[in-house]
Amino acid sequence: xxxxxxxxxxxxxxxxxxxxxxxxxxxxxxxxxxxxxxxxxxxxxxxxxxxxxxxxxxxxxxxxxxxxxxxxxxxxxxxxxxxxxxxxxxxxxxxxxxxxxxxxxxxxxxxxxxxxxxxxxxxxxxxxxxxxxxxxxxxxxxxxxxxxxxxxxxxxxxxxxxxxxxxxxxxxxxxxxxxxxxxxxxxxxxxxxxxxxxxxxxxxxxxxxxxxxxxxxxxxxxxxxxxxxxxxxxxxxxxxxxxxxxxxxxxxxxxxxxxxxxxxxxxxxxxxxxxxxxxxxxxxxxxxxxxxxxxxxxxxxxxxxxxxxxxxxxxxxxxxxxxxxxxxxxxxxxxxxxxxxxxxxxxxxxxxxxxxxxx
Amino acid sequence: xxxxxxxxxxxxxxxxxxxxxxxxxxxxxxxxxxxxxxxxxxxxxxxxxxxxxxxxxxxxxxxxxxxxxxxxxxxxxxxxxxxxxxxxxxxxxxxxxxxxxxxxxxxxxxxxxxxxxxxxxxxxxxxxxxxxxxxxxxxxxxxxxxxxxxxxxxxxxxxxxxxxxxxxxxxxxxxxxxxxxxxxxxxxxxxxxxxxxxxxxxxxxxxxxxxxxxxxxxxxxxxxxxxxxxxxxxxxxxxxxxxxxxxxxxxxxxxxxxxxxxxxxxxxxxxxxxxxxxxxxxxxxxxxxxxxxxxxxxxxxxxxxxxxxxxxxxxxxxxxxxxxxxxxxxxxxxxxxxxxxxxxxxxxxxxxxxxxxxxxxxxxxxxxxxxxxxxxxxxxxxxxxxxxxxxxxxxxxxxxxxxxxxxxxxxxxxxxxxxxxxxxxxxxxxxxxxxxxxxxxxxxxxxxxxxxxxxxxxxx
Numbered sequence: 136x137x138x139x140x141x142x143x144x145x146x147x148x149x150x151x152x153x154x155x156x157x158x159x160x161x162x163x164x165x166x167x168x169x170x171x172x173x174x175x176x177x178x179x180x181x182x183x184x185x186x187x188x189x190x191x192x193x194x195x196x197x198x199x200x201x202x203x204x205x206x207x208x209x210x211x212x213x214x215x216x217x218x219x220x221x222x223x224x225x226x227x228x229x230x231x232x233x234x235x236x237x238x239x240x241x242x243x244x245x246x247x248x249x250x251x252x253x254x255x256x257x258x259x260x261x262x263x264x265x266x267x268x269x270x271x272x273x274x275x276x277x278x279x280x281x282x283x284x285x286x287x288x289x290x291x292x293x294x295x296x297x298x299x300x301x302x303x304x305x306x307x308x309x310x311x312x313x314x315x316x317x318x319x320x321x322x323x324x325x326x327x328x329x330x331x332x333x334x335x336x337x338x339x340x341x342x343x344x345x346x347x348x349x350x351x352x353x354x355x356x357x358x359x360x361x362x363x364x365x366x367x368x369x370x371x372x373x374x375x376x377x378x379x380x381x382x383x384x385x386x387x388x389x390x391x392x393x394x395x396x397x398x399x400x401x402x403x404x405x406x407x408x409x410x411x412x413x414x415x416x417x418x419x420x421x422x423x424x425x426x427x428x429x430x431x432x433x434x435x436x437x438x439x440x441x442x443x444x445x446x447x448x449x450x451x452x453x454x455x456x457x458x459x460x461x462x463x464x465x466x467x468x469x470x471x472x473x474x475x476x477x478x479x480x481x482x483x484x485x486x487x488x489x490x491x492x493x494x
Numbered sequence: 495x496x497x498x499x500x501x502x503x504x505x506x507x508x509x510x511x512x513x514x515x516x517x518x519x520x521x522x523x524x525x526x527x528x529x530x531x532x533x534x535x536x537x538x539x540x541x542x543x544x545x546x547x548x549x550x551x552x553x554x555x556x557x558x559x560x561x562x563x564x565x566x567x568x569x570x571x572x573x574x575x576x577x578x579x580x581x582x583x584x585x586x587x588x589x590x591x592x593x594x595x596x597x598x599x600x601x602x603x604x605x606x607x608x609x610x611x612x613x614x615x616x617x618x619x620x621x622x623x624x625x626x627x628x629x630x631x632x633x634x635x636x637x638x639x640x641x642x643x644x645x646x647x648x649x650x651x652x653x654x655x656x657x658x659x660x661x662x663x664x665x666x667x668x669x670x671x672x673x674x675x676x677x678x679x680x681x682x683x684x685x686x687x688x689x690x691x692x693x694x695x696x697x698x699x700x701x702x703x704x705x706x707x708x709x710x711x712x713x714x715x716x717x718x719x720x721x722x723x724x725x726x727x728x729x730x731x732x733x734x735x736x737x738x739x740x741x742x743x744x745x746x747x748x749x750x751x752x753x754x755x756x757x758x759x760x761x762x763x764x765x766x767x768x769x770x771x772x773x774x775x776x777x778x779x780x781x782x783x784x785x786x787x788x789x790x791x792x793x794x795x796x797x798x799x800x801x802x803x804x805x806x807x808x809x810x811x812x813x814x815x816x817x818x819x820x821x822x823x824x825x826x827x828x829x830x831x832x833x834x835x836x837x838x839x840x841x842x843x844x845x846x847x848x849x850x851x852x853x854x855x856x857x858x859x860x861x862x863x864x865x866x867x868x869x870x871x872x873x874x875x876x877x878x879x880x881x882x883x884x885x886x887x888x889x890x891x892x893x894x895x896x897x898x899x900x901x902x903x904x905x906x907x908x909x910x911x912x913x914x915x916x917x918x919x920x921x922x923x924x925x926x927x928x929x930x931x932x933x934x935x936x937x938x939x940x941x942x943x944x945x946x947x948x949x950x951x952x953x954x
Contacts, residue, residue, distance in 0.1 A: 161579040179579045206576065222576075244549070248572070264551070285553045285568060303555050303568060325555035325568050343571075343607070344557040344564060359558075365608045411608070457579075473579070 139409060139432040139451050148448030150435060150480040153467060154191030158184055162457055162471035164208035168217060168231040171462040174469055175231065176477060177205040177219055185234055188462065191479065195234035200227060209250040209259070214463075216272070218259055220247035226261050228274060238274040249287065255295040258311060262287045267300050269311045278311045288327055293335030301329040306338055306350070320350045322357070328368045332376035337392065339379055341367035347381050347390075358398050360390065371415040373422045378403075378442050380424050382412030387426055389442035403442030407449065408432050414459045414470075423447070425468050427456025433470050435482070452478050500615040501578070503587045504691055505600050507641045508622030509631055510593035513651045513683035517622060517690070518590060524687050531584040533573055535592045546584070548573055552592055554599050563888050563913035565599040566606050578613040586691065587614065594637050597621075597644040598892070598913060605915040618693035621645035621675075622683065625664060626655040632667075639860045642668055643892045643936045644912075645675045646693055654681045673862040674895060674934050713759055714741070714766045717814040719822075719844035720748050720755075721807050727825040728799040728842070730779060730809075735818035738790045740811065741770050744799065746781050748808025750846035759850065762810045773797060781807075789818075798825065806845070814849060860892075862936040865949050870901040870929055875952040880916070883948065888914025890940065896933030897921065901954060909933070 145152040160180035168175050168185070173194060176184045181201045185194040201221025210217040210231070220226045224245050228238040242263040249262035258277060261268045267280040267287055285303035292298055296312045303325050308317040325343035332339075339349040347367050350357040360381075367383030379390045379397070387405035390397035410430025417424055422438040431453045438444035454474035461468055469479045506514050522530060535552040550569040557564040570589065577584060591600055597619055604616040621641045624631075631638040642648065648668055653661055665677055678685050732740070743765045748758050770786040775795040779785060789795050799822070801807065811820065824840045876898065884891065894911040898918075905920040931953075935945060 163579060204576065204580065246576070248576075285555070286551070286572065288568075288572075303553065322558065323556065324558040325566070342558075343555060343566060343568070344559065346558075 139407075139430060139449070142432065142449045142451040144450060144452050144476075144478055146433075146448060146450040146480045148435075148446070149482060150433070150448035150450050150468065151483070153479040153481045154186075154189075155476065155478045156186065156191055156193075158182060158475045158477065160475055161473050162475055162477065163205055164219075165458045165460050165469060165471045165477075166208060166210045166217070167460055167462050167469070168210050168214040170214055171464055171467075173214075173231055174460075174477075174479065175208065175210065175217060176471055177208050178475060179204045181205050181221060183219065183229075183234070185231065186477070188467070191477075194232075197234055200236070201225060206246060206248045207250045209252050211252050211272070212254060212256040218250050218252070220250050220261065222246050224263070226250065226259075226270075228259075228272075240270060240274055242268070249290050251290050251292060253292045253295045253298075257295060258292075258298075260290045260292065260298050262290055262300075265302075267298065267309075269298065278309075278314055280307075280309060283307070285325075288325075289329035289340075291329055291331045293331050297335070299329065299331060299338065301326040301340055306340065308352075318352060320352075320357070322348055324348065327366055328370050330370040330372055330379070332372050332379075332392075333374055334376055337372075337376065337379075339370055339372070339381075341370055341381070341383065345383060347379075347383070349379075360388075360397070360402075363388070365411055369412050369415045371417050371424065373417045373424070373438065374420060375422070377440050378422065378438055380405075380415050380417070380426075380438075382415060382426075385409060385411055385428070387412055387415065387424070387436075389424075389438060389444065391440060391442035393440050397442075400442075403438070403444055405434075405436050405444055405446075407434055407446060410455075414456050416459045416461055418461050418465045419463060420465060423461075423465065425459045425461065425470075427459045427470055427472075429455045431455065431472065433459065433468075433478075435468065448480075448482075450478065450480060452476055500613060501584060501587055502617035502692065503589060503604065503614050504617050504693075505597065505619045506588060506590045506622070507595060507597050507600075507619065507644070508593065508649075508651075509624060509627070509638060509641075511627075512593070512622035512624040513649075513680075514590055514622050517620075517649070517683035517685070518588060520683060520685075521588065521687050521691065525586070525691070528585040529582065530586045530588060531577055533570065533587065533589045535569070535590060535595065548577075552595060554596075561914075562598065563602060563915055564606060566603045567599050570600065570603050571607050571610055574610055574614060594635070595641075596637055597641055601644060601912040602915060605912060605917070617691070618646040619644050620647045620649060620690045622649045622651050623664075623668065625650050625652050625661060625679075628664065629667075639671065640892065642671050642675075643860045643862075643938075645672055647690055648672065648675045648677045649683065649685055649690070650677055650679045651683050652681065653679045671860045671862065672936050673864060674893070674936060713763060713850045715743075715759075715762065715810045715812050716850055717809075717811045718748075718755060718759065718846075718848045718850070719809045719811075719815055719820070720750050720846040721809070721822055721842055722805075722845050723801045723807050723822075723842065724804045725801050728801060729796045729823045729825045730799055731794055731796040731819075731821045731823065732787065732789060733794055733819040734792065735789065735813060737813060739786050739788060740813055740818065741766070741784060741786045742779070742812065743784050743810045744779055744781050745808045745810065746805060748806050750806065755846070755848050758808050759810070759848075762808075766810075815844075815847070859938045860936070861940060862934060863940050863942045863945055865896075865933045865935075865946055866930065867949065867953060868928060868930045870899045870954050871931055871949075871952045872954050873900050879948050879952050883945075884911070884914035884916065887937070887940075891935055891937040893936045894933065896931070898931050898933075899924065899929040901929075 160178040164177040174186045181199040183197045203222030205221045207220045226240040227236040251260045265283045269278045283302045289301040306320040326340040328341035345363040346361040363383035369382030389403035408428035410428045414427040424436045434449040436444040454472040553568040555568040770784045898907045908921040
């Protein structure tokens with residue numbers, strides 16, 4: 136096993152030095168906007184930043200946008216606007232280019248911890264304690280859920296009109312247009328994270344008791360994957376829905392849904408990080424997985440359909456990797472960390488092979 | 495990846511009205527210059543003056559395995575997980591639970607969740623007790639006795655509303671339930687901040703220093719009186735007392751110095767272990783024999799005592815002489831010639847008296863058990879025993895603390911646990927100190943003998 140420190144912030148293998156900078160506090164959220172031309176970052180002090188995608192030049196910077204701390208960000212599918220939320224119980228909708236907010240939604244006294252734009256960009260789902268609200272892009276409330284049995288821990292859109300929520304003991308699918316419950320999946324356990332397969336059929340949840348529970352909506356089949364050393368807060372499906380990467384320890388466990396799997400199969404294990412996994416992200420196309428750890432290391436892996444994989448490159452950024460994001464063209468990877476550090480690497484995407492190369 | 499300092503957390507428990515908010519305000523107003531975050535689950539008592547206050551609904555999450563020891567507080571994981579992200583981190587976190595909260599899940603959260611465990615350390619559990627109402631609360635609810643059992647510090651509050659006598663009785667009851675906790679008294683939660691914060695609650699030396707009598711033996715009798723008696727007949731009289739029956743052993747040749755009293759007490763424990771002979775008023779009390787005095791009738795009762803040789807007779811009584819106004823008088827009238835103050839002249843005062851730590855009548859299901867043994871323990875045997883014990887009895891064992899000596903380890907191994915979760919780590923070096931082991935268990939319906947014999951088998 137290599138000493139991860141030797142990798143350095145500049146990167147090794149297929150990660151090539153791009154740009155890096157630092158912000159005032161612990162970076163909590165990040166994402167690409169304006170078709171990869173802007174990289175947005177929010178920190179624990181409520182600071183919000185936009186950097187030029189290729190050079191890292193600061194485009195704009197706003198201070199203390201949420202009193203207490205910023206907690207969540209979701210970038211609209213078209214990349215022109217995005218939403219942030221925080222401990223002040225407010226949601227702000229921003230213009231990516233100007234860094235100006237023209238809408239503020241007041242949810243009340245409490246934290247807003249999760250936000251998600253629907254795939255068509257028509258709705259914004261907002262979690263406020265035991266309720267989920269759906270707003271239009273104009274800021275008008277469109278619908279809100281009934282009271283959940285506990286604070287909602289995750290939300291995900293299965294379709295542009297169907298929203299899934301996770302909380303203690305259950306996952307609920309709501310039709311937000313018809314304002315009805317489509318499906319309830321129950322299981323006694325504290326669900327801490329949730330991800331849906333791209334076709335919306337498979338629901339995977341990380342659980343406080345160090346397991347991953349998943350359901351197939353079409354067959355109502357469910358299964359529990361146990362044996363994780365920690366709680367699997369990080370989950371990621373690839374774009375085909377074939378493999379599910381999970382954290383919950385120092386190793387990345389990858390479940391393959393090919394054939395009758397993953398039940399009864401041996402998962403792939405990606406084992407280079409020495410600290411627990413703190414972030415996972417699949418590329419927008421192809422099966423490239425980027426992983427970040429509490430130990431400050433970042434790796435990129437090429438996965439096979441059976442869940443096994445090989446590392447393509449790595450870097451060491453010195454502090455817990457809080458979030459990781461592929462640029463929309465998958466030709467750059469960004470990681471943000473607990474010391475306020477931001478690193479962006481160029482990635483020569485070998486998935487797009489040129490047929491000319493073989494002629 | 496630096497070796498960072500964990501943020502200490504104090505949990506404040508206690509029934510509604512016990513004074514938690516008053517204490518919180520006191521801490522916040524005195525601890526200037528420290529960044530303290532308060533997580534509150536209770537609304538509406540009195541407002542908090544300053545500091546960052548986060549309101550969170552108490553969310554108790556049980557796991558699919560149904561194990562109560564794995565139950566955690568989801569709200570704390572969520573809130574603390576976000577608090578730890580700030581660069582200007584908090585110096586201290588206070589968690590105020592609702593009156594009816596079971597402290598188990600709160601404490602377990604700091605053991606069960608790996609992220610919380612890596613950033614925060616449970617400094618201590620402080621339970622406020624309303625001196626005027628706790629007696630009823632203890633009888634009525636499990637939560638109340640669990641809050642007492644889990645505490646590192648018990649603040650006996652509102653003492654101005656209760657007599658000193660009832661306070662002593664109450665304190666004895668609380669100590670009986672939790673011998674590990676420090677008990678402090680206060681009127682309006684006006685305890686010094688040092689008694690509740692930065693306890694390093696799991697420093698056992700402190701626990702043991704606080705209570706030198708912690709491991710003092712408990713006897714089945716509360717009082718011993720030694721009487722200098724000449725040959726003849728005597729009367730032992732008892733007035734109405736707290737019990738319709740009292741057991742007693744009278745021994746011959748009882749010395750009066752501390753060592754003789756202790757020896758007498760130990761030999762008496764053996765006599766007390768024999769079945770008692772029932773005596774009715776008027777009966778003769780035999781020497782060196784366990785007897786039960788039947789005291790059901792009203793008014794004064796008397797028993798007789800025959801002395802053949804002059805010497806010191808020791809009376810070891812189940813209750814104190816004061817409680818029954820126990821008196822010894824000479825019945826031999828031939829000695830009396832003077833007349834008037836005959837009765838007083840015949841009264842024989844004891845030449846020595848001793849009150850013992852009474853064996854408690856365990857009215858409360860919740861109690862504590864201490865084990866103290868010299869020597870070393872075998873790590874493998876101890877591990878096997880503890881694992882079995884905690885998996886079988888973990889539900890009933892609320893807390894466990896202690897230190898252990900392993901032959902090959904120059905340092906003490908310190909244990910602490912909540913239900914079946916426990917951590918152990920090396921502490922200071924033994925040096926020239928004799929090797930010994932001390933463990934304290936607090937729980938419900940604990941079997942003292944089984945715990946002791948189980949531990950004894952781990953000794954090398």
